[in-house]
Amino acid sequence: MEKFGFLIHALDMRDVVRYEPKAAGKREVLVEKIFEWMPSHKESHITGIVSTTGRQAEGWFVTVPFMPRQFLALNKDFVMGKIIDACKIVEKLGGKIVGLGGFTSVVGDAGISVSKIINIAVTSGNSYTIATAMEGAVEAARQMGIPLETANAAVVGASGSIGSVCAQLLAKKVKSLTLVARNLPRLKKLAELIQSHSGTKVEVCTDVSLGVRNADIIITATSSTGGIIKASDLKPGAVVCDVALPHDVCRDVATLRPDVLVIEGGLVEVPGDVNFNFDFGYPPKVALACMSETMILAIEGRFENFSLGRGIKIEQVEEISRLANIHGFKLAGFRSFDSMVTPEQIHEIRTLARKRQKGFKVFTGGV
Numbered sequence: 001m002e003k004f005g006f007l008i009h010a011l012d013m014r015d016v017v018r019y020e021p022k023a024a025g026k027r028e029v030l031v032e033k034i035f036e037w038m039p040s041h042k043e044s045h046i047t048g049i050v051s052t053t054g055r056q057a058e059g060w061f062v063t064v065p066f067m068p069r070q071f072l073a074l075n076k077d078f079v080m081g082k083i084i085d086a087c088k089i090v091e092k093l094g095g096k097i098v099g100l101g102g103f104t105s106v107v108g109d110a111g112i113s114v115s116k117i118i119n120i121a122v123t124s125g126n127s128y129t130i131a132t133a134m135e136g137a138v139e140a141a142r143q144m145g146i147p148l149e150t151a152n153a154a155v156v157g158a159s160g161s162i163g164s165v166c167a168q169l170l171a172k173k174v175k176s177l178t179l180v181a182r183n184l185p186r187l188k189k190l191a192e193l194i195q196s197h198s199g200t201k202v203e204v205c206t207d208v209s210l211g212v213r214n215a216d217i218i219i220t221a222t223s224s225t226g227g228i229i230k231a232s233d234l235k236p237g238a239v240v241c242d243v244a245l246p247h248d249v250c251r252d253v254a255t256l257r258p259d260v261l262v263i264e265g266g267l268v269e270v271p272g273d274v275n276f277n278f279d280f281g282y283p284p285k286v287a288l289a290c291m292s293e294t295m296i297l298a299i300e301g302r303f304e305n306f307s308l309g310r311g312i313k314i315e316q317v318e319e320i321s322r323l324a325n326i327h328g329f330k331l332a333g334f335r336s337f338d339s340m341v342t343p344e345q346i347h348e349i350r351t352l353a354r355k356r357q358k359g360f361k362v363f364t365g366g367v
Helices: 012-020 028-037 069-073 076-093 112-115 126-143 162-169 184-197 208-212 289-300 313-328 343-357
Strands: 001-006 039-051 055-064 097-100 120-124 152-156 174-179 202-203 216-219 239-242 259-263 267-269 272-277 286-288
Touching: 001 076, 012 028, 012 184, 039 076, 055 076, 055 343, 069 076, 076 097, 076 112, 097 289, 112 120, 112 152, 112 162, 112 259, 126 184, 126 216, 126 259, 126 267, 126 289, 126 313, 126 343, 152 162, 152 208, 162 174, 162 184, 162 216, 162 313, 174 259, 184 202, 267 289, 286 289, 289 313
Parallel strands: 001 055, 001 097, 097 120, 152 174, 152 216, 174 202, 216 239, 239 259
Antiparallel strands: 039 055, 039 272, 267 286
């Protein structure tokens, strides 16, 4: 039985209330202050993971008690201290690899410093996150009737470790690609790299609204604190694969834009009679891809540093996809704004989008 751990944290007050109902009605600033006083701690025991090969694994969720804003705003050494403490809990429990979930992989150098301090392997889970984001976006586009070869695509957060690889992979499939992020020099460098390996037209943009306005397919994977893509930004019939946590797409898109398909990226069905013994908001047996990468590496016995730093390699994405297939991990359908998406709903979105596309005006922008 191979063992692993995965670091988690609350994404917003809805998560906090789900974990602790007594927090309902409390001010977020008060909850954040309480979190500063709390130590990292074991949250739950994960059991029942059984590969299609027969191999088994168990693990633990370990909580780092911060909200997303705190990971970015508090003293870096203080934050890193709690992350290291959480990793050491995994070590004491017998875990041989730890996954850095959410903002625990954003702080500092995406896990490299953590890997130098603790005595077990570390991964951010970004390789499998990329693989499932691409798989989900392509399948959603197919179901929405978007031909990839004529599609305009955009990657928001393209200068990041997930976004940059998604951009390189997506460029091989679509007609044109817009790279969106705040760092213009990084975007231009990535655009040059992509154009040197493909004939795809590539533009760069530092404004999210302008960058996604004409896109048929959008993958968004920023480390913002959420809500940067607005309802008015999206083209009728667009597919948005939102990999970010907290999500980059504003929640009001669910009600204001019934003509677009927004899916949560990186949701995976885990093999076996899995019990996470913890409600993190997903259906039974469904985990995030970053969590699943940690499980896959553990069940394979690959106790090595895997998806670390800002430079994820395409070969890593291909390798973790291969291992996922071997062990029975697979995409868990489509989920949007906390609910599963049915084929009937996609048909309704597609039908309404076609009606609205007739009056849509194409915007020409970019830098």
